[in-house]
Amino acid sequence: MFRSDSLITLIVLLHALAGAVVAQPRHYDGIDVSHHQGDIEWKKVCQNKRIQFVYIKASEGRDYQDPRYAFNISKARENKMKVGSYHFFHMSSTASEQFNNFKKMVKADEQDLIPMVDVEFKVHRRRGYHIDSYYVNNEKQRKAIVSRLRELVDLVESHYGCKPMIYCNLASYEYILEGNFDSYPLYVGNYRDSELNIANCLIWQYSSAGRIQGIHSEGGKAKVCDVAAFYNGSVLADLTIGTQKVIVPQPKAQKAKQTAKTKTAKKVGKGKKSKASAKKKVGKGKRSKASAKKKGGKGKR
DSSP: OOOOHHHHHHHHHHHHHHTTSOOOOSOOOEEEEOGGGOSOOHHHHTTOTTOOEEEEEEEETTTEEOTTHHHHHHHHHHTTOOEEEEEEOOSSSOHHHHHHHHHHHOOGGGOSBOOEEEEOOEEETTTEEEETTEEOOSHHHHHHHHHHHHHHHHHHHHHHSSOOEEEEEHHHIIIIITTTSTTSOEEEEOOSSSOOOOTTEEEEEEEEEEEEEEEEOTTSOEEEEEEEEEOTTOOGGGGBTTTOOOOOOOOHHHHHHHHHHHHHHHHHHHHHHHHHHHHHHHHHHHHHHHHHHHHHHHHHO
């Protein structure tokens, strides 16, 4: 059931407050980069043995192409890094337009990792969640995003021969992906100090403030980048083309069973409260009798 506007506003505020706490796990396994990281020194980056994978931005929407993509993919591969490419999803252009833009940039024989589609909700304080200039205020608009994203990932899978990964933040997961894309591997951006209860999450992007040797500005000052860790027991092979993990969605019957357990637990809780209330009443009865006896004693004295 889609949430009302007032509830959307409340959730926006809660996400913003929760996002203020940045989780810092003890390790990272990979990074994602774009033109925002400037002129990357890949010879230095590849010396960091903790980095098992790199996702590189290729395209966005209908016609934007990352100006550093060709350099980044070439140099990362030259330095023996495992690379994949991603597209930033828009609602201002069709699925086929976006796919054609991505296909022009991303050559299948240059990819080690399954392709990725980045689906992010941004937040407007008054108007709620949106993807580029497309606001999500009702169920019809939500379904429109689901439909377009499904068309895009189908095109990507058909061309590259593998199910793409989907990057999301918590808001886009809850509103768009959950229940609709459960068979797709997810790369989830979550900067909270909490665990993720998302079964198909393979990678957890836990910070956008990672400092990696070789990623810096022209003046030599360190630049930050997104850092991520494998999640739910996943490994590099799970996102490698040819050995990628097949995600089996949780059966509806099992979900229903969990819901039933929750309802039972609530009933049990209510039952315990009722018993506690009954005991309280009995206690009050005993106190009333004791009080009556006390008054009787005073009359005798």
